[in-house]
Amino acid sequence: MAELKTKIKQNTQEQSVEKSPIIQEEKEVVFQSKNFNLWYGDNHALQDINLTFHENDINAIIGPSGCGKSTFVKSLNRMTELVPIVRTEGDIDFRGDDIFKSGMSVEELRTRVGMVFQKPNPFPKSIYDNVAYGPRVHGIKKKAVLDQIVEKSLRSASIWDEVKDRLTDNAYGLSGGQQQRICIARALAVEPEVILMDEPTSALDPISTTKIEDLMQELKKDYSIIIVTHNMQQAARVSDRTSFFYQGYVVESDDTNVIFENPSDKRTEDYVSGRFG
Amino acid sequence: MTVYREKFHEELNSLISECINLGKECQIRLAGTVEILVAENIDAARKVVRKDAEINRMEADINAHAINLITTQAPVATDLRTIISCIKIADNLERIGDNISNVAEVRKRIKITNERTLLRFKTMERLASLMLEDVYTAFKEEDMDLLDEIILRDQDIDAVFVQITTSDIFEESDAFLTGQIQLTAKYLERIGDHIKSIAEHIYYIHTGDPYEKHKSE
Amino acid sequence: MxxxxxxxxxxxxxxxxxxxxxxxxxxxxxxxxxxxxxxxxxxxxxxxxxxxxxxxxVPITEFLTSATWQPYVGDGEWGIWALIMGTLKIVAIAVIFAVPIGLGAAIYLSEYASDRVRRIIKPILEVLAGIPTVVYGFFAINFVNPILQGIYSGFGLYNAVSAGIVVGIMIIPMIASLSEDAMSSVPTAMREGSLGMGATRLETAIRVVIPAAFSGIVASFVLAISRAIGETMIVSIAAGSMPNASFDVTEPLQTMTGFIVQITSGDAAFGTDLYYSLFAVGMMLFIMTLLMNVIASWFTKRFKEEY
Incomplete structure (x- = not known):
């Protein structure tokens, strides 16, 4: 598998990446934003965001609608650039490298930082082709290798047993919860280091939600996860650290049990207690 | 900023009120505790014992109400601490009720006439009553310093208890009477301990830290 | 109340x-x-x-196997291949010219162009579709052909390339507009899924958007090719009226449609062989278009990605 990582990187014009020298609480810093600001046209959507995310943590981002949490997470893999009126100031460092200024191509960034979206969005291809899409785009052609990657990714996404006998079926024939796990497998197939999840279970039924939450606990061992959720119980159940966003800025960011048991800021207390939203 | 979950907040306030009412009920009964020991008629004592069932019922209601809130509302942070503490405080109050009832049981066995002993008992009762009153005030006004003070005052009740059990009783000759006096003193001392506990729970609601942590600082 | x-x-x-x-x-x-x-x-x-x-x-074997179409010689030689080849030469050149340009424009408009650019270019393309074919024919013979003759002197006054290119220009808007509609209908979520994995815009366009928009794109091709097969005015003006079954694109030719126009605007007395040949050629045109629809249908079923 290590050679696959190398192949993928070579295809996206790898720049040498230095591991971040900042080490907090024994865990390496994986993402750090420094005074990050973002405007949609005139709308100052993100204000002076200073956050740090560590390796192998599940980081939850909560906040009422329109508070900027999705916008922030989409900035981490530069998906916000798909919207032409976006303008940013400030830095976001991925493992110590500024994602905007250093030589890292946006394709490489997105390979190393995968994304799962709110509504499952598999391609209208077979399950196999969906999961193999990423590796194929990055130059892996040999069937035996692809077979291996597809199986490994589907296993990691806890869906191998359900689909192993119908890999050639169209992904659209699956249920919503299954489709979302296929999307997770697809993101895993390029061996990212960080997985961004933008409200991944909000369109799913409770059992699928539980399966994916359990999956996150497994994935945490090998990946770092940043999840946006408006479901506070989910954030409390699943994450190690939680950041509370409100109207474009970070009100509080701390260990999850602090945020939900004894937060420092009254606004955080009011939000998690459901006094406003 | 619109306020949401009005029903939840109403229910939470209602739970707190139930706790306060239970406290007030205990307060009322506490005031007549030592008097029972000199009552002419044993029936008065029997009545006190029977009426304890009402306290038990009130505590059971508080528990049921709290569990319902936890199940249906998924409370967090201060709300959760409040609900859990209400359960514990209600438990403490229920035991205060039991202790009051226990003192009445003593009257069913014997009447205590020694003036000095009665005075000591009355002192303990009075101290406890003031503690309970102040705990309510501290809760309403979120006065953490007052809580510290109340918790210290439990030592005053303990001091009287030590007085009774290590010197006074040696002056009595009737062994049975001595035993009953010791028991009564113990019941009254326990009431003080329970009120101290209540104060600690209130501290926890407001700060999120157990009182032990604060004490060691 | x-x-x-x-x-x-x-x-x-x-x-x-x-x-x-x-x-x-x-x-x-x-x-x-x-x-x-x-x-x-x-x-x-x-x-x-x-x-x-x-x-x-006329024996049907002669119709289907002979490569000479000479209605005025003796009893008449009626080999349909001469006319079919004429049509095919025009259509082939038109398609080779129009598909890359049309599809390229569609990809640009749906995947790369900003909203503002799209709103300017799309209507212009549609204007192109509205130009009368007689003007196109005129344009072919007076403008395109001299340029061709400048490049290679072997081009005659009437030839397949000048007519073919202009027919191609005429069908570009069909391909571009309909393909672009089909591609724009592909949900953005799908593109985001691809880009989120580190694919480039081009890779996304080719590997995700086009396969998903496939039936729409093929439909645009079918429409464009049918139009090219049935095109009459441009070929009448610029392709000539000398039926032959050769592969030479610098010589004049005659398409099936060209033949029908020539005869109906000229002298086809009722009841002659010439008169009835019109219907046979018309029938052939109809069958060709039908065949093309069937092939396209099969093609789409085989390769499309349903969602």
Whole structure:
């Protein structure tokens, strides 16, 4: 598998990446934003965001609608650039490298930082082709290798047993919860280091939600996860650290049990207690 | 900023009120505790014992109400601490009720006439009553310093208890009477301990830290 | 109080809706639809019966196997391949020219162009579609051909390339516009899924968007090719009227449509072989277009990605 990582990187014009020298609480810093600001046209959507995310943590981002949490997470893999009126100031460092200024191509960034979206969005291809899409785009052609990657990714996404006998079926024939796990497998197939999840279970039924939450606990061992959720119980159940966003800025960011048991800021207390939203 | 979950907040306030009412009920009964020991008629004592069932019922209601809130509302942070503490405080109050009832049981066995002993008992009762009153005030006004003070005052009740059990009783000759006096003193001392506990729970609601942590600082 | 009033009004109105009218509508619409069906059947029947008359005079083997079409020589030589080759040369050149440009424009407009650019370019493309074919023909012979002759002197006054290129220009908007519609209908979520994995915009366009928009794109090709097959004016003006079955694109030729125009605007006395040959050629045109639709249908079923 290590050679696959190398192949993928070579295809996206790898720049040498230095591991971040900042080490907090024994865990390496994986993402750090420094005074990050973002405007949609005139709308100052993100204000002076200073956050740090560590390796192998599940980081939850909560906040009422329109508070900027999705916008922030989409900035981490530069998906916000798909919207032409976006303008940013400030830095976001991925493992110590500024994602905007250093030589890292946006394709490489997105390979190393995968994304799962709110509504499952598999391609209208077979399950196999969906999961193999990423590796194929990055130059892996040999069937035996692809077979291996597809199986490994589907296993990691806890869906191998359900689909192993119908890999050639169209992904659209699956249920919503299954489709979302296929999307997770697809993101895993390029061996990212960080997985961004933008409200991944909000369109799913409770059992699928539980399966994916359990999956996150497994994935945490090998990946770092940043999840946006408006479901506070989910954030409390699943994450190690939680950041509370409100109207474009970070009100509080701390260990999850602090945020939900004894937060420092009254606004955080009011939000998690459901006094406003 | 619109306020949401009005029903939840109403229910939470209602739970707190139930706790306060239970406290007030205990307060009322506490005031007549030592008097029972000199009552002419044993029936008065029997009545006190029977009426304890009402306290038990009130505590059971508080528990049921709290569990319902936890199940249906998924409370967090201060709300959760409040609900859990209400359960514990209600438990403490229920035991205060039991202790009051226990003192009445003593009257069913014997009447205590020694003036000095009665005075000591009355002192303990009075101290406890003031503690309970102040705990309510501290809760309403979120006065953490007052809580510290109340918790210290439990030592005053303990001091009287030590007085009774290590010197006074040696002056009595009737062994049975001595035993009953010791028991009564113990019941009254326990009431003080329970009120101290209540104060600690209130501290926890407001700060999120157990009182032990604060004490060691 | 007022709720009840509104509710009553609504219920009353629902009861009063004319039942008879509602039931007559499907019948009326069916009658209207039958008009177009009857017209199609009528044309088909006419083509068939008159062609049948033609084949009672000219052996069908000669029609299908001979490569010479010379109606005025002696009894007439009736090999349809000459005309078919003429049509095919034009169509092939038009397609080779129009598909890359049309598809390229579609990809640019749907995947790369900003909203503002799209709003300017798309209407211009549609103007291109509105230019009368006679103007195109004129343009072919007076403008395109001299340029071709400048590049290679072997081009005659009438040839396949000048007509083919201009037919291609005429069908570009069909391919571009319809393909772009099909590609734009592909949900953005799908593109985001691809880009989120580190694919470039081009890779996303080719590997995700086009396969998903496939049936729409193929439909645009079918329409464009059918149009090219049936194109009459441009080829009449610029391609010539000398039927031959050679592969030489610098010589004049004649398409099936060109032949039909030549005869109907000239001298086809009723009852002659020449007269009936029109229907046979028309029948051939119809079959070609039908065949193309069938192939496209098969092609789409085989390769499209359904969502």
């Amino acid at each position: 007022s709720n009840k009033n509104i509710r009553d009004q609504i219920i009353n109105n629902t009861r009063n809706k004319s039942n008879i009218f509602e039931r007559m509508i499907p019948v009326i619409l069916l009658l209207i639809t039958s008009v177009s069906i009857l017209a199609t059947i009528g044309i088909l029947v006419t083509l068939l019966s008159e062609s049948f008359e033609f084949f009672s005079r």
